[in-house]
Amino acid sequence: MRWGFIGASNIAERVIPSIRKLGGQEFVGVCSGSEKRAKEFAAAQGLAQAHTDVQAFLDEGGYDVVYISSTNEQHAAQALAALDRGCHVMCEKPLAMSQAEAVGMVRRAAERGRVLATNHHLRAAAAHGLMRGIMASGELGTIHGVQVSHAVYLPPHLQGWRIAKPEAGGGVILDIMVHNADLLRYLLGTEPRRISTFAQHNGLGQGTVEDGAMSTIEFEGGVLAQTHQSFVAQNALTHLHVLGTSGSLFASGSLSQAGSAMLLQRDERGERQIPVPTVDLYEVGFQAFVEACAGRGQPLASGADGAKAMAVALAALQSAKSGRAETIDLSL
Numbered sequence: 001m002r003w004g005f006i007g008a009s010n011i012a013e014r015v016i017p018s019i020r021k022l023g024g025q026e027f028v029g030v031c032s033g034s035e036k037r038a039k040e041f042a043a044a045q046g047l048a049q050a051h052t053d054v055q056a057f058l059d060e061g062g063y064d065v066v067y068i069s070s071t072n073e074q075h076a077a078q079a080l081a082a083l084d085r086g087c088h089v090m091c092e093k094p095l096a097m098s099q100a101e102a103v104g105m106v107r108r109a110a111e112r113g114r115v116l117a118t119n120h121h122l123r124a125a126a127a128h129g130l131m132r133g134i135m136a137s138g139e140l141g142t143i144h145g146v147q148v149s150h151a152v153y154l155p156p157h158l159q160g161w162r163i164a165k166p167e168a169g170g171g172v173i174l175d176i177m178v179h180n181a182d183l184l185r186y187l188l189g190t191e192p193r194r195i196s197t198f199a200q201h202n203g204l205g206q207g208t209v210e211d212g213a214m215s216t217i218e219f220e221g222g223v224l225a226q227t228h229q230s231f232v233a234q235n236a237l238t239h240l241h242v243l244g245t246s247g248s249l250f251a252s253g254s255l256s257q258a259g260s261a262m263l264l265q266r267d268e269r270g271e272r273q274i275p276v277p278t279v280d281l282y283e284v285g286f287q288a289f290v291e292a293c294a295g296r297g298q299p300l301a302s303g304a305d306g307a308k309a310m311a312v313a314l315a316a317l318q319s320a321k322s323g324r325a326e327t328i329d330l331s332l
Helices: 010-020 035-045 054-061 072-084 099-112 126-137 160-164 172-188 281-293 303-322
Strands: 002-006 026-031 049-051 065-068 088-091 116-118 143-151 192-200 212-219 224-230 239-244 248-252 262-267 270-274
Touching: 002 010, 002 054, 002 072, 010 026, 010 035, 010 281, 026 035, 026 054, 035 049, 049 054, 054 072, 065 072, 072 088, 072 099, 088 281, 088 303, 099 116, 099 303, 116 303, 126 172, 126 239, 126 248, 126 262, 143 172, 172 192, 172 212, 172 224, 172 303, 192 303, 212 303
Parallel strands: 002 026, 002 065, 026 049, 065 088, 088 116, 143 224
Antiparallel strands: 143 239, 192 212, 212 224, 239 248, 248 262, 262 270
16 A cells, blocks of 8 residues: 655654555655655655645545544544545544544544544553453453553653643643553453543643543443553553452553563462563554455454544543543444
8 A cells, every 4th residue: 555644753753664564565755744854754764755735745645545643633634634535544542632523533434435543552462462361251250440550751752742732632641541541442342431530730741731640430330440641750660450350460561662561360370470472563553454454354443442532531631620520422
């Protein structure tokens, strides 16, 4: 397929080498709000075209697929434009800035017969696949709780709009909570219904932009999940703890781009470590996307999955403002 990239971003620089591993993919052009950045990115990645206007980018590229990694407030309009040109779309999270926008993207993709996927890369982690299988097997008994510690330090080169511009979708909830929400849906196989969130301002986020938050999410069937997302936790190690009536799972380091983790299972037989292979999360995720574009299977996280994860984050933001638990609207 012929690929175009909207957003000359750090994440696009990380993703492209993974897509190259798939073979048979042609990298054509990039569109950025900065002409200088677009040209630099094109030169570095070996792209023939560099644009600052999305319509010119789409007119001249003849793309089969577009990967969108621009700032969050631009996702919806750019995705709709690409879908209307007959392109498949892989979009970064959050899918949009409102549920109405996200639903519109999902519906437009269906109307155009194109694949819309969300780059929720944590689904590709081998540790999470193993955990999902063990949870579904019943080995842990009835799952009643999950604890997610996704507290990291946002490095200076990624700060920018993420800590300063709420209108661009800045803040830790739209940046990290969406990943946690999607991963919980993937692991539990059930839908979140209500959320209660407290947000923090620890000095990194500017103005109203939160840089830390803790949430409790109620899922169908009564499972409760606790999530901690932070931009200011230096030297911290992420972890994921699943609690059942007969046993538990504990993953350390799985909530990252590294694709590696330590996984422990504890039950009546004691504690044992489960071997976890290291994988390229983006290679796995984009392979599934490419296959879906060819009519074989589904992306790891669809546009609908992205819209539902976003609904959780939007409800979290509302809860932080209202001071009460909020219902999560998952209607599509």
